[in-house]
Amino acid sequence: MESSYLAASRSGLLDRQINKSLRLLEKCSLCPRRCNVDRLAGKIGLCRTGACAEVASYGPHFGEEAVLVGSHGSGTIFFCGCSLLCAFCQNYDISHPEEHSCLPVDDRQLAQVMVELQEQGCHNINLVTPSHVIPQILEALPSAIERGLTVPLVYNSSGYDDVASLHLLDGIVDIYMPDFKFWSTDSANRYAKASDYPATARMALREMQRQVGDLQINARGCAERGLLVRHLLMPGGFAETDAILHFLAKKISVNCYVNIMDQYRPCGRADEFAELGAGITAEEYWQAVQRAEKYGLTRIDRPDYSHLLRHLLDT
Numbered sequence: 001m002e003s004s005y006l007a008a009s010r011s012g013l014l015d016r017q018i019n020k021s022l023r024l025l026e027k028c029s030l031c032p033r034r035c036n037v038d039r040l041a042g043k044i045g046l047c048r049t050g051a052c053a054e055v056a057s058y059g060p061h062f063g064e065e066a067v068l069v070g071s072h073g074s075g076t077i078f079f080c081g082c083s084l085l086c087a088f089c090q091n092y093d094i095s096h097p098e099e100h101s102c103l104p105v106d107d108r109q110l111a112q113v114m115v116e117l118q119e120q121g122c123h124n125i126n127l128v129t130p131s132h133v134i135p136q137i138l139e140a141l142p143s144a145i146e147r148g149l150t151v152p153l154v155y156n157s158s159g160y161d162d163v164a165s166l167h168l169l170d171g172i173v174d175i176y177m178p179d180f181k182f183w184s185t186d187s188a189n190r191y192a193k194a195s196d197y198p199a200t201a202r203m204a205l206r207e208m209q210r211q212v213g214d215l216q217i218n219a220r221g222c223a224e225r226g227l228l229v230r231h232l233l234m235p236g237g238f239a240e241t242d243a244i245l246h247f248l249a250k251k252i253s254v255n256c257y258v259n260i261m262d263q264y265r266p267c268g269r270a271d272e273f274a275e276l277g278a279g280i281t282a283e284e285y286w287q288a289v290q291r292a293e294k295y296g297l298t299r300i301d302r303p304d305y306s307h308l309l310r311h312l313l314d315t
């Protein structure tokens, strides 16, 4: 299956979306925070990112879902900064700007990173925390295409995505991989100061599903197009998990591919919240999986460590 952005490039859609998206940076309203700062003039808002995208690290990743990892890894690019900023973030040092050390990249440098990952055999370009750098990603694509990029683009976000910004990616992104973190406005406000997160994520996921549909996996077991939703189980958060799984089954699709993640551990500022000190038990994980199945969701991602083991044995 040809990656969407190649057709978008031929039709002129990509150029149009680049121009539209860059204009949004003048008075930034790319994400629901709507800081209204002129990022092209170097001003920064809550995501602490100006005109250039900043990259913390990149490389083949073997710890992602098996449908992304394949035999040679998912080509992850970790962007610095974030528009959600959860207190318990597991990548706290790169998402929270005071503590990061990042490399600003222009469009040609970002294109080079994408092509390098493809040359290393990665099955996709996995854009981690991309919501605040959509224009910069789009701007890098013509140069990446010129240098031979063909693998699918994965938009790996927190789910805190403005629908208008997602429209800029329609016909360009192949795989959406949002989190759905909080169902309750109280939790979203308490841990991310974003009480609009649940409503925003619901709208964003519907738009993503409209654009790309259910996840399509090729004969080699690699995802090519579609929606893959991640949900991180939180200590004491079963009621929210339940509501999120119900939403996915009823409002997105019973064929929605879901990764229920049990790897929560207290990170970042989690110690400021007594209830976030615990981890997730195996019983809590299985309870969530059973609840998903009860709602009719059958495409639940199961951890598959064979790719990682093969990679470790080969290196």
Ligand code: SF4
Pocket (backbone or CB within 6 Å): 028, 029, 030, 031, 032, 033, 034, 035, 036, 037, 044, 045, 046, 047, 048, 049, 082, 083, 131, 132, 133
């Ligand atoms: S992308 Fe950054 S500057 Fe723009 S609205 Fe969101 S947080 Fe603010």
